[in-house]
Amino acid sequence: MHSEHNDAQAGSGPAFNKDMQTRHIVMLALGGVIGTGLFLTSGYTVNQAGPLGAVIAYMIGAVMVYLVMVCLGELAVQMPETGSFSSYATRYLGPGTGYTVAWLYWLTWAVAIGSEFTAAGILMVRWFPETPVWIWSALFALAVFISNVVSVRLFAETEFWLSLIKVLTVVVFIAIGGGAICGLFDVQHAQGAGLSNFTREGLFPTGFLPIAMTLLAVSFAFSGTELIGIAAGEAADPQTSVPKAIRTTIVRLALFFVGTIFVLATLLPREQAGLVESPFVLVFELIGIPYSADIMNFVILTALLSAANSGLYAASRMLWTLSDQGHMPKCYARLSRRGTPVNAIILSMAGAVASLLSSVLAPDTVYLALVSISGLAVVVVWMSIAASQIAFRRHYVANGGRVEDLHFRVRGYPWVPLGAIACCLLACIGIAFDPAQRVALYFGLPFIAWCYFVYWVTRNKRAQRLRAEAGVQRPASAA
Numbered sequence: 001m002h003s004e005h006n007d008a009q010a011g012s013g014p015a016f017n018k019d020m021q022t023r024h025i026v027m028l029a030l031g032g033v034i035g036t037g038l039f040l041t042s043g044y045t046v047n048q049a050g051p052l053g054a055v056i057a058y059m060i061g062a063v064m065v066y067l068v069m070v071c072l073g074e075l076a077v078q079m080p081e082t083g084s085f086s087s088y089a090t091r092y093l094g095p096g097t098g099y100t101v102a103w104l105y106w107l108t109w110a111v112a113i114g115s116e117f118t119a120a121g122i123l124m125v126r127w128f129p130e131t132p133v134w135i136w137s138a139l140f141a142l143a144v145f146i147s148n149v150v151s152v153r154l155f156a157e158t159e160f161w162l163s164l165i166k167v168l169t170v171v172v173f174i175a176i177g178g179g180a181i182c183g184l185f186d187v188q189h190a191q192g193a194g195l196s197n198f199t200r201e202g203l204f205p206t207g208f209l210p211i212a213m214t215l216l217a218v219s220f221a222f223s224g225t226e227l228i229g230i231a232a233g234e235a236a237d238p239q240t241s242v243p244k245a246i247r248t249t250i251v252r253l254a255l256f257f258v259g260t261i262f263v264l265a266t267l268l269p270r271e272q273a274g275l276v277e278s279p280f281v282l283v284f285e286l287i288g289i290p291y292s293a294d295i296m297n298f299v300i301l302t303a304l305l306s307a308a309n310s311g312l313y314a315a316s317r318m319l320w321t322l323s324d325q326g327h328m329p330k331c332y333a334r335l336s337r338r339g340t341p342v343n344a345i346i347l348s349m350a351g352a353v354a355s356l357l358s359s360v361l362a363p364d365t366v367y368l369a370l371v372s373i374s375g376l377a378v379v380v381v382w383m384s385i386a387a388s389q390i391a392f393r394r395h396y397v398a399n400g401g402r403v404e405d406l407h408f409r410v411r412g413y414p415w416v417p418l419g420a421i422a423c424c425l426l427a428c429i430g431i432a433f434d435p436a437q438r439v440a441l442y443f444g445l446p447f448i449a450w451c452y453f454v455y456w457v458t459r460n461k462r463a464q465r466l467r468a469e470a471g472v473q474r475p476a477s478a479a
Contacts, residue, residue, distance in 0.1 A: 016082055016234045017152050017339035022241040024156035025231045028310055029249040031163030032224025034170060035307040037217070038257065039300050042264055043279035045217060049210040051197045051265030057211050058261045060423065061218035062254040065225050067420035068382045070410050071389035072229045073246045077408040078392075080242065082233030083321030085226060089384045090325065092391035095459075099327055100451035101384045104377035106318040107447075108223070109311035110348060111374040114355035116308040117141050123301050127294075137356070141349065144308050148316065148345050151338040152234050155313055162306035169299045170256045173280060176287060177263030185287050187267065197266055205270065212430030216375060216437055219427050221257070223378040225249060226385065227310055230317050234339075243408045308352075315348035316341050327458065369443045376431075376444030379424045386420035389413075 020028075046054040072085065081087045086105065090098025121137035128136075147158045180187045181195070204211075228245050232238045264279050267286060273279055278300065284292030320341040323332035332344045358366040393403075393413060403409055410416050431437040 015339060018234055018236050019153045020156050020231050020235045022244050024160055025228055025235060025241055025245040026248050027160040027163040028231055029225050029228045029245060030167055030252060031159050031306040032227045032310040033222055033253060034166045034256065035303045037221030038260060039280055039303055040278055041217060042261060043273040045214045046265050046268065046273035047270055048206065049214045050205045050270055052203050053206065053211045054261050054265055055258060057214045057218050058257050060215065061222050062258060064420060064423035065222045065253065066250050067416050067423065068385055069225055069246050069250055071386045071417050071420060072226060073243055073408045074389055074406060074410050075392060076229045076232040077239055077242050078406060080232035080235060080238035082230065082317050084229035084232065085381060085385045085388065086318060086321050088388040092388045092395060093384065096452050096455045097384060099455040100448055101381055102318045102322050103451050105381050106315050108374040108377040109315040110351035111355045111370045113308045113311045113352035115359065116304040118356055118359065120301055120304040123297055126297055140305060144305065144312055145349055147309055148312050149340055149342055151340060159306060159309050162302050162309065165299060165302045166306065170260060174259040174263055177267060177283060180287050181266050187286050195266055197269065209433055212426060213434040215427040216431045219379050220375055224310065225253065226381065227314055230314055239407050312345060312348055316344040319344035319347055372440040372443040373447045376440040379427050383421050383424045386417040389417045
């Protein structure tokens with residue numbers, strides 16, 4: 001079932017092409033998630049929360065993402081729209097909330113894309129020390145831009161292969177790490193590594209609070225799964241592909257993330273885990289895999305490009321939605337003959353470049369604010385998905401709909417969406433206790449308030465303009 005929203009749009013010029021298969025959507029979600037959060041910052045979680053605490057934090061994260069994605073599944077299968085959770089929030093929570101969610105999500109990806117191009121350029125300098133970072137960053141930005149502009153099919157295929165490299169790396173890492181834990185490989189054990197890691201300093205060496213404090217970092221590591229909802233609007237058969245993508249993605253993510261953290265927590269001492277540049281490289285080196293640093297350099301490079309690729313896709317679709325709803329100039333809702341929102345892609349890329357420049361010119365002010373807002377935005381967007389599902393279900397039943405007729409439905413309603421909201425609130429409460437992360441609340445909450453304020457002002461201005469136009473038209477028609 002295609003939404004009326006997208007059908008209406010389809011009739012007014014080029015439409016989004018329904019080219020995405022189940023494999024594309026699964027890899028898009030995995031590609032959006034498996035990135036630097038897993039490859040680089042997972043050691044930070046082990047260091048902060050302790051080995052067992054880190055495993056628990058990622059298990060809570062996996063439960064949280066499962067609860068949210070099930071809610072998104074019910075909405076996306078019933079209403080497969082390109083605007084996804086922004087459109088659902090507009091319809092069921094109010095247009096001001098939909099507007100705010102769209103800008104939060106757009107900003108999240110604009111900031112991420114900019115930092116990913118920089119990091120990718122820095123990685124290339126390892127192999128080509130004579131070449132400036134900005135040249136590589138510009139080349140990668142051009143490649144990602146072309147991937148998004150040409151067609152949805154090219155974007156989906158590019159993302160599929162980039163994501164496949166990351167997924168295979170994680171599978172190999174867990175298999176080799178598991179073998180090392182079981183004694184199949186000789187490991188140059190650092191002091192205090194092995195299963196005794198979990199008890200060496202006591203079960204929770206840093207206490208219980210760091211588990212809650214690391215939840216925002218864990219949530220950020222899991223962010224990207226919600227891309228399934230956006231891709232539903234361009235899926236060939238959303239009723240079949242979206243439920244399948246959600247189920248397979250959630251299972252794989254839980255296994256990949258929890259399995260990876262378990263291997264890291266077992267093979268690396270807690271004190272060392274937060275100090276290394278990439279815990280993956282250190283584990284491979286301990287096991288004695290040759291060229292492990294170069295291998296992981298290549299994998300992390302594909303991870304960065306994959307995240308930038310899917311991020312530009314997501315950001316441009318949010319701008320398209322804002323334009324389609326009348327909050328942005330209409331040119332951003334225009335599609336090319338191949339069904340891509342070129343103007344929205346250009347503006348999203350410009351936002352990424354602006355974020356990139358702010359990281360160089362104002363790292364302690366503007367860029368700090370942008371990163372802080374984007375960190376909180378993921379949790380707020382997830383809360384909006386769960387709240388939209390509750391409001392949708394109430395509206396659906398109140399209008400005579402039968403829950404049994406839903407092609408994909410939340411089982412355990414209303415506890416599943418309420419559980420999702422509770423987990424997200426727990427992440428917000430956790431960061432309030434961490435001085436390093438508290439800044440996300442200082443910048444994030446005022447930004448949310450600012451979005452509501454801007455929506456209210458622009459809505460009133462639009463209403464006044466429409467009244468004025470209606471007043472002019474009436475005398476003219478009378479004459």
